[in-house]
Every structure is written in structure tokens, then in C-alpha cells.
Amino acid sequence: MDLSLSKDELAFRDEVRTFFKDNVPETMKQKLREGRHTSKQDLVDWTRILHKKGWAVAHWPKEHGGTGWTPVQQYIFNEELQLAPAQPPLPFGVNMVGPVIYTFGNDAQKAYYLPRIASMEDWWCQGFSEPGSGSDLASLKTTAKKKGDTYIVNGQKTWTTLAQHADWIFCLVRTDPTAKKQSGISFLLIDMKSRGITVRPIVTIDGGREVNEVFFDDVEVPAANLVGEENKGWDYAKFLLGNERTNIARVGMSKERIRRIKELASSVQSGGKPIIEDQKFREKLAMVEIELKALELTQMRVVADESKHGKGKPNPASSILKIKGSDIQQATTELLMDVIGPFAAPFAADEPGSNEISDWTTQIAPGYFNYRKVSIYGGSNEIQRNIIAKAVLGL
């Protein structure tokens, strides 16, 4: 049993850290530190920097442009990325549709889409949830009817993150209306410029526009855009959602948050002294730090297990990462509210896409509001508890 990194791993960490130090654009760093939304251009530029270095799709297999890093190296990379802080490459491309394409797609699809994902030529979004299909995703109703060599798609997707920037959407659609739930679903790639697609913003409680509704009205999609086999889409979706859990703990990001909390709490005054000297505040903060340390170790247990025994069966401990990871992320936003006190109130719109920086204090409350999402998305924490009860405890 050994917690430490090997000499090679330490050297790797230093290499990654130095690269981030020298290459993460200052605007992105500042926006992330202050809990702002980054612009489309911010992420495109940054992904291209990573791509040039060969690190945009680091975890992909080597033949598709990945690095061949060990699980520990990938862990270090993600940790350092979040600590920088820098934004991870758009997950809908590199973590979701990319792996589905290289695992289940045909050669033509691999050759066309994968390089464009890696270079951020295409911005992808995820068409899974529908108004009536949230946690019960398999009840989805959007249909795709085969007509010659095209599918005609009708229906509605929702909670589609950053669809306003997207070139492509990967969708779960019902191709066999007679089949029971899971068995009539297919995985379709749809060009967002297709006729009949309408994107409508959903403004969230923080005033931001991250999510959208996407409407499909007789949208024609070439049959060549079907991934894998027709009516097998649910299997690919399960594979995709399994990948989504890696990195969901966001330990590095929460660490970076805590550093920022300490920095701000050392300057904000309460009763004539910095709030960091208030015993109650400090103990609340220390409690979050302890929980985060525990989570970091739990994540290391999962990573160490993967590097030793391969990625086969997921470690039962990995089901914890989502629940505790989101709890802690939310706790850090609460601590920031505690630090800022009455100055949480002033509202200033943070225009998506704008590079204008307003006073950082106005971003604290929106960050707190916005982060309620993390225990809802990616399989709500209640769904995660169902998974633990069934898969781990056998209830």
C-alpha cells in the first residue's frame, strides 16, 4: 500500500503542470477562478492549444489520436488541468460521442468525425433528455422513421447544454415504436444546420444560458449517420453514461475553489478581522477539506484499481464519486456565499461570449445558484443511490 507517485509519475506531473502554467490563456484562468461562464471562443482556442500538444483527446486509444497514458497519468493530467485552472475539452465530444464512435461506429464515421472532435472543428451537444424523459430516459419519444436512405426525425430534446454553439448533436431516437422501451432506441448523429431544427434557450436561475430546448420538425438525417445497429442505441447510451462517471469527482476543481475561498476569506473583514480567523467559518471550511481529502483518496483507490486490474468491472467505490463530488462542489459555493456576506446581492449580467469582466463579487451568488445542477445532472444523486443499492449492496 503506497500513496505516493513514482518518480516517472512525478516527472510527468511536473511536465503537465509546466505546460498548463505556460499555455492556459489568462482570460480563461481568470474567468474560471471567478466562477464565470467561458465563451465559445475561449474553449475553442484552448482545445486547439491542447490539440497541438496532442493532449485534446488524451484518454482515447492511441490509434485514434490518444496518448496511451496509464490511468494514473490520466488522473494526474485531469487533476492538474483543474488546478491550473483550465477548462476540460468539451465533454460531449471527447468523453461522450467520441468513444461511442470509435467503439461502435463504422470506419467512415471514425475517419470523418474523430479528427474533427479532437481539433474542435465540430462542437457537439447531447440529445438525450426530453421533457417527459429525465431520470427515466428510456421512455423517450423523439422518433426517427426510415424513409429510403434517410431518417425523418420528429420530437423534442431538452437540457441540451450549449446547443447554441453546436455543429452536431448526438441523439437517442425511437426507431421501433412497437418495441418495449429500451429495445427500440437508436443512436443518431444529426447536423445542427439541418432544416427543421429549432434551438430555444432555457435561462437558468443564475441568469445564464447554458441549456436549451431543441425541436425536431421533419428533420431529414442521412441513414449513414446511424451509429452501430438500429435499435441498439440503448447499449451505446449505457456505455456512454458509464464513461461520464470518470472524473465526475472534480477533486482538482474543488481544491482550486478552496484555495480561492481561503484567499478571499483572508481579505474580507468581519468584526474587524478577516473572516478566515472566525472559528466557526474555519471549522466549516476544514470539514469540507476533510471530505474532499477523503474523496480524493477514494478516487485514487478507483484509479489505482484500474491501473492494476484494468477497466473491466467498475470499482464499487466509483459510485461514490458522483455523490460526494457534487456535494463538495456545492459546499464550496456555499462557503463562498458565507465569505461574501451581504455583497452577494448585487446582480450584474454575465453576457455569454463576452470577455468583459465585471466585479467578481457579482458572480458568487450565481455560482451558488448554478451549482445546484451538479447533483441533478449526469444521473441525479438519488439515481446514484439506486445504483449503489442495487449494484453494490444487492438490494
Place this chain on the structure above:
Amino acid sequence: MDFDLSEEQRLLKDSVDGLLKTSYDFEQRKKYAEEKGGWSKSVWNKLAEQGLLGLPFSEDDGGFGAGAVETMIVMEALGKALVLEPYLATVVIGGGFLRRGGSAAQKAAYIPSIIDGSKTLAFAQLEKNSRYDLADVTTTAKKRGDGWVIDGEKFVVLNGETADTFIVTARTKGGQRDHTGIGVFLVPANAKGISIKGYPTQDGLHAADVTFSNVEVGADAAIDNPENALPLIEQVVDDARIALCAEAIGAMDESLKATVEYLKTRTQFGVAIGTFQVLQHRASDMFVALEQARSMAMFATMAQDFDDAKERATAVAAAKVQVGKSLRFVGQQAIQLHGGVGMTMEFKIGHYFKRLSMIENTFGDSDYHLKRVSDAGGLIN
């Protein structure tokens, strides 16, 4: 980065689990509790035969030179079986003082009889008003001739009823809460001037309140520097905290297993109660609490070898907080999910709850250690 046990460690785990499986079920435990001092000499001898009492001692001292992970393995197993025998008091704490601070003569005089199971020890540290502060010592050790005279009262001395030797913290200099001027002394339990009032503790172990009045010991009784032994005390008490974290993991693990088993077998409204989502989620939360605590117990185990004493102390304190938080939740919910039978002396689950509850209040509770972590500036800088 590796959290797996080595081949040798796996063998150790199998052997201690195997021993307890055959000789320490709940019914057997009840019998052992009725023996003298509340634990079984024959089980103790078996632990000695398997070499478990000699694990942490160096090979030169007749032990196996095992490290923190081996102690973690044993303590977790003892926690699972709710073992009553004085492993913590004798091997972890008593043994800890001797192997870390003892002179060659002290080691030679005491360690072989720990390893062969013939002698046990007890740590006389807690005082009426010291609570969790290890530096708060009013018991005195005054020089007389070449030796020392010890006066004072110690409370809740685990294994104090049956120990052959006490390890006593006493002030040689300075005021009640001064960090210097504290010594540690080996005192035979049958020395003149000692009176022992033994009793069972809430979790079925045994302890004693011990009064030392005009107790004379030789110059060779002092372990380490009699005027500055606090760093040693802090280190050995950290050893004990780490061991308690591991014991709590074992007890929580078993509590969760028993609870899940109960949810699967107990039927109400015509179905197993484990089919109810509200109970499934509670059990899932218990699992999360247990695994977070397990991670921190491993962290504390590895912190035992940190070079920097402050860093070690903060890591151990953090682990004690997480384990304390988790054991309260797991212990309480295990009772809750068992319903009425969880309240009965007859059912095993309540005994886990009681042991876990006492662990929380031993060598610093969660509040105490949370303050220490926050005073140290937290874990992330």
C-alpha cells in the same frame, strides 16, 4: 499509487480473519466477556501463537518488524469481531511506547512478555479535567534518590483491571498544561501505593480508575526523556487513533453487512423491507459514509510514517473527524434500519453501535480534531 495488500499482508489478513471466524462469534464473545477482566486468556494465547502480538516489534526485539498497514489489518479484523482482548492497550499503545521510546533494557524487560502473551499493559493517561488534551497533566513524578515518586489519579484506564504494568503520564516539571515537563513511566500494577477500581465500559470492555499515592519506582522506570516526553506521547496516541480508525472501519463494515442482510430478510407488507427505496437510499448513504471513512483510515495509516510530526498529526486528526462522522451515521442508522430488534441486548448490531460510539469519544472526538485540523490551516494549501 497502490492500495492493494501485498501477498504477505493478504496472508496475515486471511489468518487473523480465519482465527476470529472460528473462535469469536457473538455467542463465544459473551462467554469471553464473563472471564476475569472481561476477556479471554485463551484467545489472547491464540493471538500470541499466530504472532499477532509481536507484529510491530523489530526482529531484534523478537517481533516481525511489521508496519502500519499490518496493524490496520489486525485492528480492522478485531473491529469486525468486536474483540474484547486488550490489543490496543498492550500491543499498540504499550508496545508503541516501548518500541519508539524504550531503552534497550526496557525493551528486553517488557517486549518478550508482550509477544508471548504472558503480560499485558495499560495506559494511565486520562485525568479528571484533562479531557482530550494530552499536555494537561497534574499527576506528578518527583525525584527521590535515583528514582521517582508518583502521585495522582488516572481515569478510564483501558485494561487497567488486569494489566501487569501501567504506562503512566506524569508531570516532572512546570504547570498543569505546560507542554514540557511531562514524563512517561513504567509502573508495575502491584506496586505499593496503587489502588485500582475496575469496571466494565459501555461497549463491554473493561477499564479502571487508578490512584497512585506515593508510588516509588526506579530511575529505569522513565521511558524517553522524563522532562520532555510529550512528542512521544503524541506519536503513540496517534498510533492509537490510527488503530481506532481501522477498528471502526471493521465495525462499520460489519454493521452495514448485517443491516443489508436484515433488509433482505425482514418482510413487512408482504415484501422484503429492502425493496423500499427510502431504506435503500439510507443503506447507500451508509455505504458512502463507510467508504469515505475507509479512505481516510488508509490515509492515516500511511501518515504514520510521515517525517513531519505536524503533518502526521493533522492527517490523523482529519481521519478521526471523518471516521467519527461516519461511525455516528452508520452506527445510528444500523440500529434504525433494524427497528426494534436493534434496540435489544440480544442482537449483535447494538453492540457494534456501542463500540463505535465509544471509539468516537476516545483520544479526541470529531469536534476536538476538527478544531485541530482548522488550527493547522486545513489540508489544502
